Amino acid sequence: MVSRVAVVVLLVAGAAADVPLHNREEMDVKLDECFRRLFTPQLSSTFTPDEIGLYFAHFKRHAIDALPPSTIGAGKHNFLTDESLQAICEAAFSEARPASYEAMARQINTQHDTTWVAENPPRFRQMSVKDARRLMGTFVGDQYIHLQEKKPTVPVDRDALPESFDARERWPECKDVIGHVRDQAECGSCWAFASTEAFNDRMCIKTNGSFQTLLSPQDTTSCCDESHCFSFGCDGGQPALAWQWFTEVGVVSGGDYGDIGTGDTCWPYQLPMCSHHVKGPYPACNGEQSTPKCMAKCSETNYTEQFNQDRHKAYEAFTLFDVDEAKREIMENGPITGAFSVYSDFLTYKSGVYQHVKGRMLGGHAIKILGWGVEDGVEYWLVLNSWNDTWGDKGYFKIKMGDCGINDMLSTGHVSANTPTPQHQQQQPRMRTSGHRQPADTHHDVTLINA
Ligand SMILES: *[C@@H]1O[C@H](CO)[C@@H](O)[C@H](O)[C@H]1NC(C)=O
Ligand SMILES: *[C@@H]1O[C@H](CO)[C@@H](O)[C@H](O)[C@H]1NC(C)=O
Ligand SMILES: *[C@@H]1O[C@H](CO)[C@@H](O)[C@H](O)[C@H]1NC(C)=O
Numbered sequence: 001m002v003s004r005v006a007v008v009v010l011l012v013a014g015a016a017a018d019v020p021l022h023n024r025e026e027m028d029v030k031l032d033e034c035f036r037r038l039f040t041p042q043l044s045s046t047f048t049p050d051e052i053g054l055y056f057a058h059f060k061r062h063a064i065d066a067l068p069p070s071t072i073g074a075g076k077h078n079f080l081t082d083e084s085l086q087a088i089c090e091a092a093f094s095e096a097r098p099a100s101y102e103a104m105a106r107q108i109n110t111q112h113d114t115t116w117v118a119e120n121p122p123r124f125r126q127m128s129v130k131d132a133r134r135l136m137g138t139f140v141g142d143q144y145i146h147l148q149e150k151k152p153t154v155p156v157d158r159d160a161l162p163e164s165f166d167a168r169e170r171w172p173e174c175k176d177v178i179g180h181v182r183d184q185a186e187c188g189s190c191w192a193f194a195s196t197e198a199f200n201d202r203m204c205i206k207t208n209g210s211f212q213t214l215l216s217p218q219d220t221t222s223c224c225d226e227s228h229c230f231s232f233g234c235d236g237g238q239p240a241l242a243w244q245w246f247t248e249v250g251v252v253s254g255g256d257y258g259d260i261g262t263g264d265t266c267w268p269y270q271l272p273m274c275s276h277h278v279k280g281p282y283p284a285c286n287g288e289q290s291t292p293k294c295m296a297k298c299s300e301t302n303y304t305e306q307f308n309q310d311r312h313k314a315y316e317a318f319t320l321f322d323v324d325e326a327k328r329e330i331m332e333n334g335p336i337t338g339a340f341s342v343y344s345d346f347l348t349y350k351s352g353v354y355q356h357v358k359g360r361m362l363g364g365h366a367i368k369i370l371g372w373g374v375e376d377g378v379e380y381w382l383v384l385n386s387w388n389d390t391w392g393d394k395g396y397f398k399i400k401m402g403d404c405g406i407n408d409m410l411s412t413g414h415v416s417a418n419t420p421t422p423q424h425q426q427q428q429p430r431m432r433t434s435g436h437r438q439p440a441d442t443h444h445d446v447t448l449i450n451a
Contacts, residue, residue, distance in 0.1 A: 031060050034089035051101050051125075057277055058096035058128035063088055099132035100124040105348045108357060115378050115400070116352030123273075123391050124347045126280040129362070132347060134288070135387070136363025137188020137236035138339045144364070144409045145230060145238045150318035156328050164373035165327070166382060167201065167335050173209025177201055178335060178370055181395035182217065182256060183388040185271040187234035187289050191339075192220035193386035194366035195242035196251055198335045198412060199314060201370075205334040206417045215312060216254020216267040217386075220245070223294040233291025234271075239337045239366040240411035243317035247413060250311035252298065263302030266310045267295070273388070317413035323401065326410045327372060335370040338381070339409035340399065351393045353380045355400040369410070372401070381406060 035056055047055060066088045100120050108118035124132055139145070168175040178201045184193050200215040221233050224245040231237025245251075253265040260268045270292045274285035297307045320326040320336065330336055344359030353375050371382035380398040389395035399406055 063092035095130035099127040118348040119350040138364035138366040140364030146319040156324040166371040174204035177204040181389040189221040191237035191239040202334040246314040250313035252310040266298035314413040320410040336412040340404040340406040
């Protein structure tokens with residue numbers, strides 16, 4: 001039985017930065033008790049001792065984050081009942097489960113007769129389910145906002161579509177841009193990467209390879225915000241509306257985090273990969289990374305172009321509602337932006353054609369689709385992720401066509417050859433929204449979208 005006094009101590013210790021050591025210890029005892037109670041014998045055969053250590057560290061971190069803010073400074077105390085503590089413990093226990101672990105990869109490889117191979121990837125083995133969930137920053141299903149469809153002038157000739165296609169092979173002059181693997185770090189900005197990258201490829205393709213500059217996912221993440229794009233930076237966004245934003249506002253140049261200080265581009269990505277765990281492979285995280293602020297000037301002081309002159313625009317944006325039309329669009333103009341639902345097994349993808357076999361739903365994820373093919377009779381999309389080239393198949397993956405909703409959220413746009421300053425065409429996009437839970441449906445002052 002947890003006494004009320006002990007719980008108050010726990011609460012105070014968890015929320016204040018400089019608590020006396022005996023309070024911190026009491027809190028540790030309480031959380032230790034909670035963890036032991038919830039950690040069933042069956043789980044100890046699932047996880048290795050190291051993984052159990054990580055599980056417990058994640059559990060403590062998430063439980064402490066979930067404690068109500070202390071009012072000790074104001075001379076008041078929030079009382080936490082045994083029930084509340086138990087609820088906090090249970091929620092933290094569920095969210096603290098390692099995002100990937102040895103046994104998960106092993107089970108997929110041995111117990112499932114499937115079309116892909118799993119591994120326990122360095123990127124996720126240090127993360128909890130909650131940490132990993134943050135990377136899935138795309139609203140999917142009912143919450144995905146579609147643009148208008150672009151009616152094809154000529155119907156797709158199915159027989160003219162090849163069995164397989166790879167944009168890197170079709171446009172070798174742009175293979176470095178198309179195949180450039182980026183890294184969103186611990187930020188839910190996949191929606192900005194997947195849209196900015198496909199736009200980047202299309203500009204290179206349209207200019208016959210003369211435009212090789214990297215465009216800035218940071219600009220999209222930070223500036224294509226709630227009021228313009230119904231998007232929330234590192235907390236998730238709408239890839240199709242980012243395409244719409246490219247037609248209205250555009251995006252400046254910007255390399256990767258590692259390019260900061262080179263002066264090569266206007267606004268490189270600002271967030272590095274980090275570890276929540278001291279023994280992790282990356283520098284320590286400073287709490288949860290927040291979205292860098294929107295700016296109107298380049299972060300690189302030595303970059304020669306002015307911010308407004310450096311903005312590159314598309315001239316139309318649209319959603320693709322048909323797989324064959326999507327294929328033709330990729331063949332004619334380059335990669336497109338897709339989104340799908342991520343289940344925890346996906347994190348362990350190593351090679352082959354992914355299809356969901358086990359694990360819980362983590363959230364929506366946006367990616368760049370650069371081709372398709374057939375492997376062992378299974379038709380797939382060829383996809384580039386934004387989780388660094390150390391994840392998956394050198395940063396790429398293949399996913400069974402239609403799996404996890406991937407055929408239902410395809411968007412792109414057209415660019416003209418004379419970018420960076422193309423003719424801006426006004427158009428009236430139409431949102432197709434089936435849901436009523438749009439993240440920002442209280443906003444009516446959006447000029448960009450006329451629903
Ligand atoms: C990929 O990860 C490595 C190692 O953490 C890092 O040095 C590199 O900058 C990352 N790549 C990108 C594009 O950020
Ligand atoms: C690219 O090449 C095509 C075919 O050779 C040509 O018609 C087009 O004008 C070129 N575009 C640019 C921007 O150079
Ligand atoms: C910017 O350019 C100046 C002059 O060329 C040089 O001295 C300076 O080191 C550069 N700064 C950075 C951050 O590269």
